[in-house]
Amino acid sequence: MRRILRWIDEQTELVSIIKHFLEEPLPKGTGWPHIFGSAALFMFLVQAATGIFLMVYYVPSPENAYETVQYIQRGVAFGALVRGIHHWGASVMLLMVGLHMLQTYFWGAYKRPRQIIWVLGVGLLLVTTVFSFTGYLLPWDQKAYWATVVGTNIAGSVPVIGEWVRDLIRGSAGVGAITLTRFFALHVFFLPAALAALIVFHIFQMRKKGLTPSWRRVSDEANVEKTVLFYPDQAFKDAVFALILLALVMLVAWRVGAPIEPVANPADTAYAPRPEWYFLWLFQLLKYFPGWLEFVGAVLLPAIAVVLLIVFPYLDRNPERRPLRRPFATFLAIGTFLGVSALGTMAIVTAPREERLSPLQQRGQKVFMDLRCNTCHGINGGGGNAGPDLAQGGPYEPRRVERVIRDPTAFNPRSIMPYTALPPSDLTALVAYVAELNPNSRMPFMPAVGPKRPASHLEENWFLNHKFEVRKDPAYCSTCHKQRFCQSCHQNRRPDSHLKEWLKTHVGVASEQPAYCRVCHQQSFCDACHKTLLHGPDWLTTHGGRAPGREAMCGKCHQVPVSCQTCHRGAQPKSHSAPDWLTAHGKVAAAKKSECMYCHQANDCQKCHGAQKPGAQAALPAKATKPTAAPPAIFRDQCEACHGNAGRGNPAMAAAMKGLDLSKAAGKSPDAIGSVIRNGKDQMPAFKQLSDREVRQLVDFVRSLGGEK
Amino acid sequence: MPQHGRHTSDSEQESRRRFLSYLTGLLGAVIAAALAIPLAGFYVAPSLKRRKRLWVSLGPVSSVQRAEPVKFTYSYTRIDGWYERVVRGTAYAVKRDGEILVLSNVCTHLGCGVRWDRDAKAFLCPCHNGRFDIEGRVIAGPPPKRLLRLPHTVSGGMIRIRVEEA
Numbered sequence: 001m002r003r004i005l006r007w008i009d010e011q012t013e014l015v016s017i018i019k020h021f022l023e024e025p026l027p028k029g030t031g032w033p034h035i036f037g038s039a040a041l042f043m044f045l046v047q048a049a050t051g052i053f054l055m056v057y058y059v060p061s062p063e064n065a066y067e068t069v070q071y072i073q074r075g076v077a078f079g080a081l082v083r084g085i086h087h088w089g090a091s092v093m094l095l096m097v098g099l100h101m102l103q104t105y106f107w108g109a110y111k112r113p114r115q116i117i118w119v120l121g122v123g124l125l126l127v128t129t130v131f132s133f134t135g136y137l138l139p140w141d142q143k144a145y146w147a148t149v150v151g152t153n154i155a156g157s158v159p160v161i162g163e164w165v166r167d168l169i170r171g172s173a174g175v176g177a178i179t180l181t182r183f184f185a186l187h188v189f190f191l192p193a194a195l196a197a198l199i200v201f202h203i204f205q206m207r208k209k210g211l212t213p214s215w216r217r218v219s220d221e222a223n224v225e226k227t228v229l230f231y232p233d234q235a236f237k238d239a240v241f242a243l244i245l246l247a248l249v250m251l252v253a254w255r256v257g258a259p260i261e262p263v264a265n266p267a268d269t270a271y272a273p274r275p276e277w278y279f280l281w282l283f284q285l286l287k288y289f290p291g292w293l294e295f296v297g298a299v300l301l302p303a304i305a306v307v308l309l310i311v312f313p314y315l316d317r318n319p320e321r322r323p324l325r326r327p328f329a330t331f332l333a334i335g336t337f338l339g340v341s342a343l344g345t346m347a348i349v350t351a352p353r354e355e356r357l358s359p360l361q362q363r364g365q366k367v368f369m370d371l372r373c374n375t376c377h378g379i380n381g382g383g384g385n386a387g388p389d390l391a392q393g394g395p396y397e398p399r400r401v402e403r404v405i406r407d408p409t410a411f412n413p414r415s416i417m418p419y420t421a422l423p424p425s426d427l428t429a430l431v432a433y434v435a436e437l438n439p440n441s442r443m444p445f446m447p448a449v450g451p452k453r454p455a456s457h458l459e460e461n462w463f464l465n466h467k468f469e470v471r472k473d474p475a476y477c478s479t480c481h482k483q484r485f486c487q488s489c490h491q492n493r494r495p496d497s498h499l500k501e502w503l504k505t506h507v508g509v510a511s512e513q514p515a516y517c518r519v520c521h522q523q524s525f526c527d528a529c530h531k532t533l534l535h536g537p538d539w540l541t542t543h544g545g546r547a548p549g550r551e552a553m554c555g556k557c558h559q560v561p562v563s564c565q566t567c568h569r570g571a572q573p574k575s576h577s578a579p580d581w582l583t584a585h586g587k588v589a590a591a592k593k594s595e596c597m598y599c600h601q602a603n604d605c606q607k608c609h610g611a612q613k614p615g616a617q618a619a620l621p622a623k624a625t626k627p628t629a630a631p632p633a634i635f636r637d638q639c640e641a642c643h644g645n646a647g648r649g650n651p652a653m654a655a656a657m658k659g660l661d662l663s664k665a666a667g668k669s670p671d672a673i674g675s676v677i678r679n680g681k682d683q684m685p686a687f688k689q690l691s692d693r694e695v696r697q698l699v700d701f702v703r704s705l706g707g708e709k
Numbered sequence: 710m711p712q713h714g715r716h717t718s719d720s721e722q723e724s725r726r727r728f729l730s731y732l733t734g735l736l737g738a739v740i741a742a743a744l745a746i747p748l749a750g751f752y753v754a755p756s757l758k759r760r761k762r763l764w765v766s767l768g769p770v771s772s773v774q775r776a777e778p779v780k781f782t783y784s785y786t787r788i789d790g791w792y793e794r795v796v797r798g799t800a801y802a803v804k805r806d807g808e809i810l811v812l813s814n815v816c817t818h819l820g821c822g823v824r825w826d827r828d829a830k831a832f833l834c835p836c837h838n839g840r841f842d843i844e845g846r847v848i849a850g851p852p853p854k855r856l857l858r859l860p861h862t863v864s865g866g867m868i869r870i871r872v873e874e875a
Contacts, residue, residue: 046744053748057791064791071791077754078747085747232730239736246740 022231043093060184065140084253108321115313145264146273364433
């Protein structure tokens, strides 16, 4: 062993360098109070080691981050422990940095000639803080998301440039994929590099200028004996403390574990974001600033504090190091420490209590999760979307809740909620739990994955994205689920059931309860067929023109003609062409205008009537036309529908046909007029059934219209 | 005397320091082990997971009639670490003496996918010129073993094979 070391040293001088580095003489009096700097460094190394290993499985994308963290937590041996160490290690590291600073402060170690070491130390504190902040987002759970939203919004409170700075930090307008990837890059590449560089420089300066001798005036340093060697005297103390810290962190990581909340849900309205303990004082401070002063409390004061911290060693030129001989500095520090602690304590004390459930409700909550009610129901989000979000409508009347559970169709005959037979005790508990749900309730957190229960199923729209696989190989589902699993939701409603005639009878369900459809289908599913024919609000008023002749198309979704008749009953479009319909339509339109509006648009009347109102029309033709001969009875029977009661043309038909005004034909020979009547012309049908006498009457009438000219 | 005393104090100091350095080394080793064991386990764990065997359906038995191997692809979903994916595989089924043989298309040499060559009447491996006959026996090239015969059953007109999760 020695020979190997000697050989390495001959080749590289590595051993001598390390030896020189370790066997640093330290001034007398150095001991246990000086362990915190090494402890902070040790915790950084622990964080680096666990962090690197966590990256083996972590994926920084909103799609996968939460799942991979869940996988680390439950799918990999030691995963929960490693993540726990990383989580709690961060707190301990910050605590060590804080203690190290306090020690440095009270020992007066920041004084001449070591001011720059303090300044570097403040830099390390800031980098460590940013570490915490960026690391927070990575699990992509509720706390991660909301803490980042709030934290970045603080930057947004800066006047003028605030929003730009906020968006720069986030990378986009909201907290999303870009925020996650840049926080990840900062957390695992930029910050470690910055921290490592600062640490090296910090320690280099410390070696260069020597450790501060305890309780000596600045001018009195030279005479202090250096009787302590860093290795092994001080290193032993550091190692003991490091082991204690590691044991502590591992114990907490093992017994308590790192918390993980439900996956980030921007729609959650009940979530109360709370920062980690080391930011609580700032969190509390912000409560005392009104909106327009937000910037002062959130950015200006902390910034001033940081600047003061940096320049402090240059402001405090008192050469005295003993705390009692420099009372101002001592009390300033104690005062600040107490103030910050008081704010933090108040934040903890005033924290809203977690909602308390009675033992019965707790059992109900368990029943709720055991029955997988959350597959369809959310509680302020976090569940499926097939059923109503239970938090939004609550609290409920227990008797109604019980009735719905006993008979899901009690209040809504089309409900797809499955019926579950529950023992009375479970039913009572479930009712007690559900009835008390209210807009402040939270979805109980269900640990998501095990090897047999992939987290993916809880992912939003999982079933939607996997319906084909599920359908193709139901046997695969049955490796985890019981045979009746599908039926517990679907009952008789299987995917196949949608084929054939299903859609035709479910238009009602689709339009009334689109959420049901959305469990399995995306909006594009409807659009795929409906893109040319959207049944929007004005569709019905115009469909009269489109439906006839396209019965086959309507028939894809509707039962023709049954569906038409739900509105039209007797009145089919054709009925408008009945001979007397148009003459009578004025009365119908006046009496039941709203019925016309089912099929026609409001301005449809004006297409014929122009500016004239229906009432005016009766008077106008009477004035304008005075036929010399009264129309014969046969004219009223056969011609009036198109040519109008005065032979001047029915305005309603004018849009469809030309030549309705018979006065223009008055000048023609009787034979020509008679021929048109008998044989028809253009759209006009042939009236071969008329007798010679009737034709002659009509010809005379037509010719009489010209006489008036 | 003082010199003597200082001398003993020095040697005492030295032995104390040697003892401390051993102790420090021991503590360091404990710390390193306490971190290394979980971290190593964390890294290695997924590779030790037992592979599941499952039955998947391959295709209708009616299509295996010709004297040539028929290529089938099969798929199944598996949990791959933290996500689920659809694994696709290929197998050849061939009827020999009224019995159906299902051959994996994974070359036993280095795992390339072999394919049936109608003209050569052999399975050819595209990587190192391995050749297998219609029953999967090695006829040329480096492969050490014949093609894997997948256990299979026929039920309801469908061939089902047992595969190991990839």
